Amino acid sequence: MASTTDRQVTHDFPLIGIRAFKDGTVERLMGTEIVPPSTNPTTGVQSKDVVINPQTGLSARLYLPKTTNPIHKKLPLLVYFHGGGFCMETAVSPMYHNYLDSFAAEANVVIVSVDYRRAPEHPIPIAYDDSWVAIKWAASHSQDSGGDELWLNAYVDFDRLFFAGDSAGANLAHNMAVRVGLEGLGGVSLVGIVLVHPWFGGKEPIGAEWEKLSVKAFSDNLWLFVYPSSSGSDDPLFNPVMDPDFSKLGCNKVLVCVAEKDFLRDRGWYYKEEMEKSGWGGIVEIMEAKGEEHVFHFVNPTCDNAVALLKRFVAFMN
Incomplete structure (x- = not known):
């Protein structure tokens, strides 16, 4: 005892x-509730869970939109990283399952939702390592190169790969795209990334952060909680602008989504502005939801701003 x-x-x-x-x-x-995989009776979207690495327990939830047979036109693949400050929520949480189930139907895409291991039991950089393993696992199904997951082999066009995530998951999506730029994916093409309310930070406050120093302190302390060996708030994983490889993003377009009342709003705008000046060479777009808070689209997925965000996300992929 x-x-x-x-x-x-x-x-x-x-x-x-x-x-x-x-x-x-x-x-x-x-954030501890879970929902089992299913077949949505309204949209026909199927979901299932797969184990990617039995040694670590790394898994993912896959979503397949309603389709008739594999000989039809193949579909884009979205690798999604859930939020929750690297320590909360999972890929099988109700809000993520429901949102991605709807997204698969709306966008007509296959989705791999990564269930990376969480801090503090598994401190960063484990979430980054798990995410990269999951990406390589998904990419291994291109050109009959060894993957054994039928949904990926039969239905995915690996020339149309996208990453996305919200909050901490958006942080993961950016850093995974940089890793693609540095290491490649064996011929698989990463087209773009979608960063929804990205959880980025920095030692020096910017914009409205000066008026919300207590919230900034919470964010900085949470980062050190999930990554105790971090160098601090200017760690390149947390403040991507400090990364010497910032401009080596392995895709040609980025969509950043911010919310007007979100503490992280100015970080999203700063990321967009610095990426445009970095010499990267791609196109970065930004969408701001007026009057909304952090990850509002999960809290009220049917509100006008949430519907607009979903449609912009779908258009970005298609």
Whole structure:
């Protein structure tokens, strides 16, 4: 039985509902629900879970839109990274399952939603390593190069690969695109990335962050919680503009989505402006949702701004 000392709280983030104790245990007070894969009776979208690496437990949820047979025109592939500050939510959380199920139907794309391991039990950079393994696993199905997942072999056009994510997942999408630019994907083409309310930071406040220093402190402290060995808020994984490889993005277009009332809004605009000046050479677009907060589209997916975001995301891929 753990002693009273061992049960002392070492980290507490009530805003997102997670606390860690001296004995190493972690309590998550929200974002713990899961939903099984299914076939949507309305849209016909099918989903299933696959294990990518049995040794680590890395898995993904796959979505296949309604289709008749594999000889029809092949579909784009979206590799999606969920948010939650690297420590909350999963690929099988209801809000991610419901959103991606709807997105697969609306966009007519195949989706691999990566269930990377979470901090603090699995501190960063494990989430980045898992994400890269998942991407390489998906890419291994191109040109009959060894992958054994039927949905990817039969239905995916690997010349139309996209990455996307929200919040921490958008951070992952950017960093994975840089890794594609540095290492390649064996001939598979990454067309573009969609960064929804990306969780980026930096030592020096920018824009409205000067008026919300307590929120900035929360964000900076959460980063150190999920990545204890980080160099700090200017770590290139957290502040991509500090990355010497920032301009080596392995795609030719980026869509950044921000929300007017989101603390992270100015970081999204800063990313867009710096990418345009970096010499990268691609096209970066930005969409701002007026009057909205962080990841509002999960909270109210049928509101006008959420529908507009979904349609812009779909148009970007098609």
